[in-house]
Amino acid sequence: MNVHLTINGGSHTLDVPAQLSLAELLRDGLALPGTKVACGEGTCGSCTVLVDDRPVLACLTLAAACDGAKVRTIEGGSELLDRLQAAFTGHDAFQCGFCTPGQLMSALALLERSPHPSHDEIVDTMSGNLCRCGAYEGIAAAVAQVARVNG
Amino acid sequence: MARLVRTEAVVEGRVEQRYTVVEDDITPEYDLDRPPGVVGRPATRVTARSRVTGAATFTTDVRLPGMLEARVLRSPHANARVAALDLDAARAVEGVRCVLGPADASTLGETPALSDHPEFAGAAVAAVAADSGAAAEAALAALAPVFEELGFVTDLDSALARQEFIEEPSESERGDVAAALAAAEVVIESEFDAPAQMHNALESHCAVADWRADGLTVWTSTQSIYQAREQLATMFELDPERVRVICQFMGGGFGAKFGLGAEGVLATELSRRSRRPVRLVFSRRDENRAAGYRTPARISFSIGADAAGRLQAIEASAVMGLGTGGWAYPILEPAKALYACPNVHAMVLPVKQNLGPAAAFRAPGVMEGTWALEQALDEVAERVGLDPLELRRRNHADTDPGTGRPYTSKRLLESYDRAAELAGWDSRESLRGQGRVRRGMGCASQYWWGGGGPPAYAEVRIGAAARPVVTVGLQDLGTGVQTACAIVAAERLGVAVDEISVRAGDTALAGHGPFSGGSMTLASIAPAVRSAGHHVRTQLLDLAAEMFEISATDLTLEEGEIRSVDGALRHPITEVTSKLGNAWVTGSGSRAPNPEGMAVNTFGCQIATVAVDTATGVVRVERVVAVHDVGRIVNPMGARSQVVGGILQGLGFALMEERVIDPTTGTMVNAGLEDYKIPTLADLPEIVCEFVGQADPHLGLGIKGLGEPPVIPTAAAIGNAIAHAVGVRLRAAPYTPRRMLEALA
Numbered sequence: 001m002n003v004h005l006t007i008n009g010g011s012h013t014l015d016v017p018a019q020l021s022l023a024e025l026l027r028d029g030l031a032l033p034g035t036k037v038a039c040g041e042g043t044c045g046s047c048t049v050l051v052d053d054r055p056v057l058a059c060l061t062l063a064a065a066c067d068g069a070k071v072r073t074i075e076g077g078s079e080l081l082d083r084l085q086a087a088f089t090g091h092d093a094f095q096c097g098f099c100t101p102g103q104l105m106s107a108l109a110l111l112e113r114s115p116h117p118s119h120d121e122i123v124d125t126m127s128g129n130l131c132r133c134g135a136y137e138g139i140a141a142a143v144a145q146v147a148r149v150n151g
Numbered sequence: 152m153a154r155l156v157r158t159e160a161v162v163e164g165r166v167e168q169r170y171t172v173v174e175d176d177i178t179p180e181y182d183l184d185r186p187p188g189v190v191g192r193p194a195t196r197v198t199a200r201s202r203v204t205g206a207a208t209f210t211t212d213v214r215l216p217g218m219l220e221a222r223v224l225r226s227p228h229a230n231a232r233v234a235a236l237d238l239d240a241a242r243a244v245e246g247v248r249c250v251l252g253p254a255d256a257s258t259l260g261e262t263p264a265l266s267d268h269p270e271f272a273g274a275a276v277a278a279v280a281a282d283s284g285a286a287a288e289a290a291l292a293a294l295a296p297v298f299e300e301l302g303f304v305t306d307l308d309s310a311l312a313r314q315e316f317i318e319e320p321s322e323s324e325r326g327d328v329a330a331a332l333a334a335a336e337v338v339i340e341s342e343f344d345a346p347a348q349m350h351n352a353l354e355s356h357c358a359v360a361d362w363r364a365d366g367l368t369v370w371t372s373t374q375s376i377y378q379a380r381e382q383l384a385t386m387f388e389l390d391p392e393r394v395r396v397i398c399q400f401m402g403g404g405f406g407a408k409f410g411l412g413a414e415g416v417l418a419t420e421l422s423r424r425s426r427r428p429v430r431l432v433f434s435r436r437d438e439n440r441a442a443g444y445r446t447p448a449r450i451s452f453s454i455g456a457d458a459a460g461r462l463q464a465i466e467a468s469a470v471m472g473l474g475t476g477g478w479a480y481p482i483l484e485p486a487k488a489l490y491a492c493p494n495v496h497a498m499v500l501p502v503k504q505n506l507g508p509a510a511a512f513r514a515p516g517v518m519e520g521t522w523a524l525e526q527a528l529d530e531v532a533e534r535v536g537l538d539p540l541e542l543r544r545r546n547h548a549d550t551d552p553g554t555g556r557p558y559t560s561k562r563l564l565e566s567y568d569r570a571a572e573l574a575g576w577d578s579r580e581s582l583r584g585q586g587r588v589r590r591g592m593g594c595a596s597q598y599w600w601g602g603g604g605p606p607a608y609a610e611v612r613i614g615a616a617a618r619p620v621v622t623v624g625l626q627d628l629g630t631g632v633q634t635a636c637a638i639v640a641a642e643r644l645g646v647a648v649d650e651i652s653v654r655a656g657d658t659a660l661a662g663h664g665p666f667s668g669g670s671m672t673l674a675s676i677a678p679a680v681r682s683a684g685h686h687v688r689t690q691l692l693d694l695a696a697e698m699f700e701i702s703a704t705d706l707t708l709e710e711g712e713i714r715s716v717d718g719a720l721r722h723p724i725t726e727v728t729s730k731l732g733n734a735w736v737t738g739s740g741s742r743a744p745n746p747e748g749m750a751v752n753t754f755g756c757q758i759a760t761v762a763v764d765t766a767t768g769v770v771r772v773e774r775v776v777a778v779h780d781v782g783r784i785v786n787p788m789g790a791r792s793q794v795v796g797g798i799l800q801g802l803g804f805a806l807m808e809e810r811v812i813d814p815t816t817g818t819m820v821n822a823g824l825e826d827y828k829i830p831t832l833a834d835l836p837e838i839v840c841e842f843v844g845q846a847d848p849h850l851g852l853g854i855k856g857l858g859e860p861p862v863i864p865t866a867a868a869i870g871n872a873i874a875h876a877v878g879v880r881l882r883a884a885p886y887t888p889r890r891m892l893e894a895l896a
Contacts, residue, residue, distance in 0.1 A: 017285075019285075024284075027212075028214070031214070032205075033205070033208070033211075033212035033214070034204070034205020034206070035205070036209075036211070036353070036354075036402075037211075038353040038354065038355070038402075038435065039435040039823065039824045040434060040435055041435065041823050041824070041825065043823060043824040043825045044353065044824050046353055073205070074204065074205035075204075075205055085203040085204065088199075088203050089195050089196070089199040089200075089203055090195060092195065092196070092788050092789065092791075092792045094202055094203070094629075095403075095628075095629035095630065095631065095792055095793075095796060096202075096352075096353070096354070096400075096401060096402045096403045096628065096629025097198070097201075097202030097203070097207055097400065097402075097629065098209060098352075098353045098354045098402030098403060098629075099353050100202050100203055100205075101205045104203065123832050123833050124833075126832045127831040127832045127833040128831075129832075130353065130824065130829060130831060131353075132350075132351055132352055132353050132403050132405070132800075132829060133403060133629055133792075133796045134795055134796030134797070134798070134799030134800060134830065135792060135795070135796065136795075136799070136830075136831070136832040136835045137795050137835060137838065138792065139832065140832055140835070
């Protein structure tokens with residue numbers, strides 16, 4: 001079926017199978033492999049992308065259900081994302097980096113929605129993104145640092 | 152001059168004899184009296200840009216023209232025979248390019264990659280490759296397998312009764328344990344049940360194989376690209392020089408990804424037959440059913456001590472559930488080697504079960520063995536009325552208890568002292584409280600290897616722009632070893648760490664490098680990198696000496712400049728390198744053996760503070776103090792991350808992680824991450840981390856490994872803290888609210 005999507009600012013009209021997930025479309029159809037799939041069941045947060053500014057799990061979202069939507073991925077870039085990426089680097093907020101794109105997209109959604117989140121808000125929001133290397137300390141510190149700079 | 156030397160290496164407790172080629176090393180040792188320069192200063196990761204932008208290409212991201220998608224048919228039964236399998240029907244599905252049945256892969260690998268007698272739920276029976284994932288899944292359905300179910304054994308007791316073993320049971324004894332136990336003033340009997348902890352690296356096992364007329368290339372998420380290459384060459388009868396294994400970025404492994412797994416075997420055979428690139432990625436549930444776990448075990452001790460708390464005898468036994476594979480990880484090594492106990496008898500029974508094969512998991516054996524031993528030690532302390540840390544000090548081993556060998560360095564006593572100071576150990580009795588929430592503090596010691604060793608080779612080159620390139624034949628699990636290599640090279644070349652590129656994860660690039668395991672990677676490669684860097688340095692200084700008409704011995708490289716020792720001459724390095732044009736100055740280095748006749752070990756102490764809600768049974772770890780002795784710290788930032796990550800995996804083992812097998816079907820009921828819980832940000836305790844070790848004077852660059860040490864004592868410290876808080880010791884982990892409430896009832 002035909003869907004019209006805006007992906008990282010670019011306009012796409014695509015013919016997608018009804019059962020194709022947004023993650024598969026991004027990774028295989030559009031060569032945007034930054035979005036990672038780790039569980040495929042919506043439990044780990046690795047595939048988090050923004051659909052109309054809301055964080056969604058791309059592995060459980062049907063591409064066909066995103067008709068007319070504005071999709072943003074780790075490849076998209078923004079001034080706030082740049083700052084988050086720099087803060088993640090500075091706080092060593094990753095080891096293997098496999099969960100990192102999902103962590104960053106969750107953090108981006110949080111800070112766009114709530115520029116000055118409390119510590120509890122950061123913990124609640126970011127707890128949906130699993131990191132098996134255990135880089136949580138750096139992740140929380142990086143998000144808090146960017147939030148502080150938000151002024 | 153290259154020499155062939157024979158050397159001994161301890162790999163996760165197994166002693167290996169190796170021959171290795173070593174080049175003469177003219178690199179001067181670090182000046183121990185000098186304050187740390189670039190080595191020892193925090194540095195962000197050299198791979199950071201790739202990892203935060205999504206640009207890093209993991210195996211699961213590799214896409215090749217014409218690439219096929221593979222899927223694996225797995226048995227849903229704990230033990231079965233395949234009575235029927237319609238391979239032809241699968242081949243007839245549109246878009247299907249290749250179908251492999253059990254007979255097609257029976258000769259591949261030590262254990263067949265596919266079997267018509269799948270001995271566990273999740274065992275692979277058939278594999279298909281097709282133009283799309285959907286076509287491959289349709290082919291799996293078309294296989295219409297018929298299984299004849301057989302009896303199965305999954306629990307440890309039944310497995311022990313059946314007396315089938317993955318390895319022969321083993322025993323070792325020093326002294327006379329029976330006599331010493333009979334004479335001991337205090338004897339405690341203690342038993343612990345360790346759960347099966349699942350690795351759950353977020354990148355599952357995966358491979359992309361591209362079989363071509365002129366050679367084979369395999370991208371795979373592996374902790375050992377060279378081992379994978381050797382296995383491929385042997386299995387498929389190929390010239391190793393025509394086999395290339397690539398693992399540039401890797402989404403974790405934690406021990407489950409050594410060499411070539413079934414994913415690599417199957418993808419390669421499918422590619423060989425279809426003459427197309429083939430990608431095989433395990434699903435999360437397949438990962439947890441078939442790709443390894445930390446061995447569950449029942450660990451029992453009889454420990455005898457004198458009235459002063461000095462250990463007289465340890466009788467230790469462990470029944471380890473290895474499923475259908477793995478090996479007997481050194482689970483009783485802490486009982487044998489952590490304390491100066493004269494009489495120790497240890498017996499290990501590695502039983503076979505109808506479960507997937509076990510795999511090494513970060514400090515395999517030693518972590519769960521420490522978890523049990525260190526709690527038993529607290530029981531001894533309680534019986535003799537001694538402070539738990541004091542008991543450990545009194546039983547400190549000044550030399551390796553098994554061999555009598557001296558340690559290259561050991562700062563365990565300092566670790567105890569510093570951890571106690573940081574944790575406020577002396578006031579721990581005032582923590583407990585009287586209300587619903589009780590607090591407690593517990594400690595545990597850490598023992599591991601981690602000295603590294605040969606073979607490990609590195610190349611360093613520098614060109615006109617003075618941006619050095621370090622090439623190493625290893626793979627980066629995510630530990631930060633590439634950043635550490637850049638730091639070590641930067642020290643010799645006098646440039647900033649971020650001026651250096653590190654190339655790794657590709658057998659076509661470099662000479663042999665170490666596998667990522669045993670906390671050996673950095674300790675193995677760093678001396679080779681420094682030696683290679685030194686060769687480049689001496690050549691650059693020779694060139695500069697000619698240019699500036701000064702003796703090379705009067706020159707040094709610092710902060711991007713060539714300087715004379717007296718400070719009179721200062722030129723940017725590029726003033727020399729720019730003369731190179733398109734040429735490179737190159738240097739190579741190799742890792743020399745460790746000294747013979749000495750024990751190389753890492754040590755440490757962690758102290759956990761917990762809060763136990765006696766009404767809900769919820770245990771919260773509030774604070775962990777970690778003090779480890781791992782020699783020279785190359786990158787304090789990366790080192791802290793390793794410690795925090797290790798503690799979180801130990802916390803997961805202690806509080807929430809456990810494979811659950813349905814006893815009626817023998818299948819795993821929590822193979823997804825919804826039901827198998829791993830720690831999240833909300834579980835993160837306050838972590839205080841320090842290192843007491845200075846450079847080890849007997850090891851190359853004084854570096855010992857850090858990958859495994861931090862995971863080893865955490866769960867034991869938590870168990871001891873709970874016992875301190877509520878006066879009850881839980882015998883089985885994880886310490887779930889249900890188990891906690893049952894224990895309190």
